[in-house]
Amino acid sequence: MIPMTAKLFTPARIGPYTLSHRVVMAPLTRSRSQQPGDIPGDLMLEYYAQRASDGGLIISEATPISITARGWFGAPGLYSDEQVDGWKRITAAVHAKGGRMFSQLWHTGRSSHFEMTGGPEPVSASVNPGYWQDKSNVVSTPSGWTRPSPHRALDTSEIPGIVEDYRLAAARAREAGFDGVELHGGNGYLPDQFLQDGSNRRTDEYGGSIENRSRFLLDVVGAMVSVWGGDRVAVRLAPSGSWNGMSDSDPRALFGYVAGQLNRFGLAYLHLIEPRVKGNIVIAEGQGPVAAHELRKIFTGTLVAAGGFEPDTAEAVVESGDADLVAFGRHFIANPDLPVRIKQGLPLNRYDRDTFYTFDARGYTDYPFYSPTA
Ligand SMILES: Cc1cc2nc3c(=O)[nH]c(=O)nc-3n(C[C@H](O)[C@H](O)[C@H](O)COP(=O)(O)O)c2cc1C
Numbered sequence: 339m340i341p342m343t344a345k346l347f348t349p350a351r352i353g354p355y356t357l358s359h360r361v362v363m364a365p366l367t368r369s370r371s372q373q374p375g376d377i378p379g380d381l382m383l384e385y386y387a388q389r390a391s392d393g394g395l396i397i398s399e400a401t402p403i404s405i406t407a408r409g410w411f412g413a414p415g416l417y418s419d420e421q422v423d424g425w426k427r428i429t430a431a432v433h434a435k436g437g438r439m440f441s442q443l444w445h446t447g448r449s450s451h452f453e454m455t456g457g458p459e460p461v462s463a464s465v466n467p468g469y470w471q472d473k474s475n476v477v478s479t480p481s482g483w484t485r486p487s488p489h490r491a492l493d494t495s496e497i498p499g500i501v502e503d504y505r506l507a508a509a510r511a512r513e514a515g516f517d518g519v520e521l522h523g524g525n526g527y528l529p530d531q532f533l534q535d536g537s538n539r540r541t542d543e544y545g546g547s548i549e550n551r552s553r554f555l556l557d558v559v560g561a562m563v564s565v566w567g568g569d570r571v572a573v574r575l576a577p578s579g580s581w582n583g584m585s586d587s588d589p590r591a592l593f594g595y596v597a598g599q600l601n602r603f604g605l606a607y608l609h610l611i612e613p614r615v616k617g618n619i620v621i622a623e624g625q626g627p628v629a630a631h632e633l634r635k636i637f638t639g640t641l642v643a644a645g646g647f648e649p650d651t652a653e654a655v656v657e658s659g660d661a662d663l664v665a666f667g668r669h670f671i672a673n674p675d676l677p678v679r680i681k682q683g684l685p686l687n688r689y690d691r692d693t694f695y696t697f698d699a700r701g702y703t704d705y706p707f708y709s710p711t712a
Contacts, residue, residue, distance in 0.1 A: 342649070342650060342653060342683065343649050343650075343652070343653045343680050343681060343683075344653070345360070345653055345656045345657050346359060346360045346361055346649075346652060346653050346656060346664070346680065346681075347359045347360070347681050348360070349393075350640070350662050350663055351640065352395065352438075352518075352572075352606045352607050352640055352663075353518060353569035353570045353605075353606035353607075354569055354570070355438055355517060355606075356393075357393050357394065357395055357438065357663070358392060358393025358394070359391070359393055359394055359677055359681070360652075360656055360662065360663040360664060361391075361394065361652070361663075361664065361666065361676060361677040361680055362394070362395045362396075362397065362642055362644075362663050362664065362665040362666070363389055363394070363395070363396040363397060363665065363666065363670045363676075364397060364644050364665035364666055364667040364670060365397040365398060365399055365400055365442040365520070365522070365574070365665075366399050366667055366670065366671060367399045367400050367410055367413055367695070368382075368385070368399055368412075368671075368694070368695065368702060369410065369411060369412030369413065369478065369695045369696070369697060370382055370385070370412060370697060370698075370702055371412055371413060371414035371415075371424075372424070373412070375415075375418065375420055375421070376402070376408070376412075376413060376414050376415040376421065377414065377415075377418075377420050377421055377424045378414040378421065378424030378425050378427075378428055379424060381698075381699060381702065381703065382414065382424070382428060383424075383427050383428050383431060384703045385702055385703050386398075386428045386431065386432060386439075387428075387431040387432070387435070388674035388675075388703060388707075389670060389674050389676070390431065390432040390434075390435040390436075390437035390439075391435065391436070391437055391675075391677045391678070392435060392436035392437065393436055393437070394436075394437045394438070394677055395437070395438045395439070395440065395663070396432055396437060396438070396439045396440075397439075397440050397442055397520055397609075397665065398425075398439060398440065398441045398442050398516075399413065399414070399442065400413060400442045400443075400444035400522050400527075401413065401414055401415060401416045401441055401442055401443060401444055401507075402415045402416070402417070402444050402445070402446070403415075403416060403417060403443050403444065403445055403503045403504055403506070403507035404417050404445075404503045404506075404507070405417065405455065405456045406455045406456065406458055406461070407444060407445035407446060407503065407528075408446065408450065408454040408455060408456075409446025409447075409449045409450030409451070409454050409455075409460070409477055409486075409527075410446065410454070410477065410478050411454065411478045411479050411480050412478070412695070412697060413444070416441060416443070416507045416510050416511060416514070417503075417506070417507060417510065421510075421514075422510050422513050422514045425441070425511075425514035425515070425516070426513075426514050426515050429514060429515035429516055429517075430515060433515070438517040438518075439516055439517055440516060440517060440518040440519060440520045440572060440606075441507075441511040441514070441516040441518075441519050441520070442519075442520045442521075442522050442574070443504055443507050443508065443511070443519055443520070443521055443522060443562070444522045444527060445500065445503070445504070445522075445527060445528040445529070446460070446477075446527050446528065447460060447461060447462045447463075447489070447527055447528030447531045448460050448461070448462035448466070448469055448470075448486060448489035448528075448531060448537075449475070449477060449486055449526060449527060449582055450477060450486060450487065450489075451477050451479045451484060451486055451487045452487045453479040453480055453481060454477070454479055455487075459487060459488060459489055459490045460486065460487055460489040460490075461489060461490060461491070461492045461496075461500075461528075462489045462490070462491060462492070462528070462531045462537065463491065463492065463528075463531045463532045463537055463538040463539075463540055463544065463545065463551075463554070464491050464537060464538055464539040464540055464545070465489065465490060465491050466489075466536075466537055466539075466583070467488070468583070469486065469489070469537070469583045470485055470486045470487065470488050470489070471485075472583060473485070474583075475582065475583050478695060491540070494542045494543070494544065497544065497554065497557070500528075500558075501554075501557045501558055501561050502561070504521070504558045504561050504562060505561035505562065505564060505565060507519075508561065508562045508565040508566060508571075509565050512565065512566065517570065518566060518570035518571060518572060518606050519562050519565075519566060519570070519571055519572070520571075520572040520573065520574055520609060521555070521558055521559060521562060521571070521572070521573045521574065522574055523555050523573050523574055523575045523576075524574050524575050524576030524579055524611050525576050525579060525581055525582055525584075525611070525617060526576075526579070526581055526582025526583060526584045527582070528554075529554060529555040529558060530575075530576065530579070530582075530584060532544060532545075532551055532552075532553075532554035532555060533551050533552060533554075533555060533586070533592060533596065534551070534584050534585060534586040534589075534592070535551065535585075535586050535587050535592075536583075536584060536585030536586055536587075537583070537584065537585075538551050548588075548591060548592050548595045549595070551592070552592075552595060552596050552599060555573075555596065556596075556599055556600075559571065559573060559600070559603055559605075560603075563603050568603040568604035568605055568606075569604055569605070569606055570606055571603065571605055571606060572605055572606045572607045572608070572609055572642075573600055573605060573608055573609065574609040574610075574611065575593060575596065575597075575608070575609070575610055575611070575629075576610075576611040576613070577589055577592075577593035577610060577611075577613065577629045577632070577633065578593070578613035578629070579611060579613060579616070580613070580616055581616045581617035582617065590632070593629075593632075593633065594632070594633070594636055597633045597636040597637040598636050598637075600637060600639075601636075601637060601638050601639070604639065605639050605640075606639075606640065607639060607640040607641065607642050607662070607663070608633070608637045608639060608640070608641050608642070609641075609642040609644060609665065610629040610630050610633060610641065610642070610643055610644065610645075610661075611629070611644050611645045612625070612627050612628065612629050612630070612643065612644065612645030612646060613625075613628065613629060613645075614628075614645060614646050615644075615645035615646045618667070618668070618691075618694070620646045625646075627643050627645075627647075627651075627655050627660055627661065629643070629645075630643040630655060630660040630661045631660045634659070634660050634661070640662045640663070641660075641661045641662050641663075642661065642662065642663045642664070642665050643655050643660065643661035643663075643664050643665070644664065644665035644666075644667065645667075647664050647665075647666060649680045649683075652664035652666070652680075668689045669686055669689070671689045671694070671701075671705070672686065672687040672688060672689035672690070672705050673686050673687050673705065674705055674707055675707045675708055678708065679708055684708050685708075687705050687706065
């Protein structure tokens, strides 16, 4: 019998690496770092080691680049020596199973709270009171889920300092043994707040035209490339993404421009979240992979598609040529052995949404590996 996922299990290149399959673990915030200090500990080590596969790629959960970049309680950081030591054990475990791992660098911007930033007001491209007033926008803090704190706009003179924080975190990712770094440029976090004109009303060189709104993200990519070279840096975007209070008046022009500009870095890959997914919920059941389809025509490098894929639709998007690899989020949460299950056509465990962001092993490291007798 010819497997229905044949193309997913052919080799693919990302930068200098050759992967043996195209089933990527998507970045997944799971809030299980060791406290205090947001340190990747034993529980996280077990979780990532379970999900590593020979020739497979794991993208880490979003990882704050500094204390003031934090916005989600329990997310592991990448700015202290203890955090780097914690990540070292994880990347070593992934490598021991023949896998590769990229670190996803995160600045939450306005999607934060003063309990998370260590006191200061969260920062953004512009001030949008509607964001913190909207009941649907919530952040996770040591005191529980709450409304984001009021934020302020970054002064132009502060922007190089934030770009430098990304550079430092990229350097720490090298120290920690990662194979590369991915910029979290989607889901309404700081780079996305600069990109989309619903959140960027600036009048300096970081606002206004599409070129200006893209400048922050491109500055950050430049800083990451200065540490790693272009071929071990990746960017994640959510074109037309509306989660986290995002909107843009002309997303097709904006994201087309960004994808074109990214060509000049020779990136490891561009990672696109399909707009049929809003954060972690599918909102447009049945919609095809439109982001990958559109931007494939513009971006000339390796493309990773994500958002609402099943094994058969993942095979189809790779087969059609619209993407080279497919990242799975929720299925990887529930199936530590997802690549093997897809390859062999085995049934998938169901994910439990109630334990996505809890703090212990339940719903984290206790999903079973496939067993024919279970
Ligand atoms: C629990 C959970 C946490 C997530 N955390 C992140 C994250 O840290 N960074 C990110 O870029 N996307 C994050 N996402 C989005 C996923 O990477 C992915 O885009 C989304 O789940 C859609 O893919 P799926 O349909 O395969 O689950 C998260 C999704 C879920 C369900």
